[in-house]
Amino acid sequence: MEISDRTLFGQTRLPTRPALRHREGRKSSFGPLLCWLYGLVRPRIRAPILWLLQKLEGGELYSLTLREVIRKYHGVEVGLYTDGALVPGTFPDRTKIGRFCSIYPTVRAFNRNHGMNVKSTHALFNNPILGLVSEDFIPRLPIVIGNDVWIGCYAIILPSVRTIGDGAIIGAGSVVHEDVPPYAVVVGHPGRVVRYRFKKELIADLLCSRWWEKPLAELDLESFRRPLDGGPVR
Numbered sequence: 001m002e003i004s005d006r007t008l009f010g011q012t013r014l015p016t017r018p019a020l021r022h023r024e025g026r027k028s029s030f031g032p033l034l035c036w037l038y039g040l041v042r043p044r045i046r047a048p049i050l051w052l053l054q055k056l057e058g059g060e061l062y063s064l065t066l067r068e069v070i071r072k073y074h075g076v077e078v079g080l081y082t083d084g085a086l087v088p089g090t091f092p093d094r095t096k097i098g099r100f101c102s103i104y105p106t107v108r109a110f111n112r113n114h115g116m117n118v119k120s121t122h123a124l125f126n127n128p129i130l131g132l133v134s135e136d137f138i139p140r141l142p143i144v145i146g147n148d149v150w151i152g153c154y155a156i157i158l159p160s161v162r163t164i165g166d167g168a169i170i171g172a173g174s175v176v177h178e179d180v181p182p183y184a185v186v187v188g189h190p191g192r193v194v195r196y197r198f199k200k201e202l203i204a205d206l207l208c209s210r211w212w213e214k215p216l217a218e219l220d221l222e223s224f225r226r227p228l229d230g231g232p233v234r
Helices: 031-040 047-056 064-074 200-209
Strands: 076-078 095-097 143-145 184-187 192-196
Touching (some): 031 064, 047 064, 064 076
Parallel strands (some): 095 143
């Protein structure tokens, strides 16, 4: 039986259930060549390479080479089946994103600030790319985004954030300024936890199950279509 659900941001269909048993992700025989070529060409002509990789390897959900490109050339690790995070510039280097996340391409995250207690906040005085200084004295700190995280349109993650927990939801337009607990729902500016997706006991069970680490073929797909709290889908 074919599963007809479409991805959140693309048009890729999930393959039939038997096909899921034979792979975790896709990698084209042209993948290594395109990854190498991406590192040689100018940034303005990299987009066609990313587009071609998506076509060859089944889109963002499944492409292993896209993940290698983003990791190697942009310093961002993205787990399988995560959608929306394989866009250069969306997340800074030293970001790690888990599996099964849904992230709008308009999300922006930052892992460094301009210095506020030095003579000037201007990047000329701390960014060696601009040619005036030889080293950057403002550190870039790591960001870890868990599994099954949903981040809405135009959300902003500030440099003060180190972790966003598994199963969290960040509402559209939210400005996240502190760490987000697992399965929390954060909205607003500044972002605040307004509730949790489930009761504590159910959250503990979900975290303990670590279902996102299992191969897609081993997951009970029907269990993802039933509300866990017994109510209607909301």
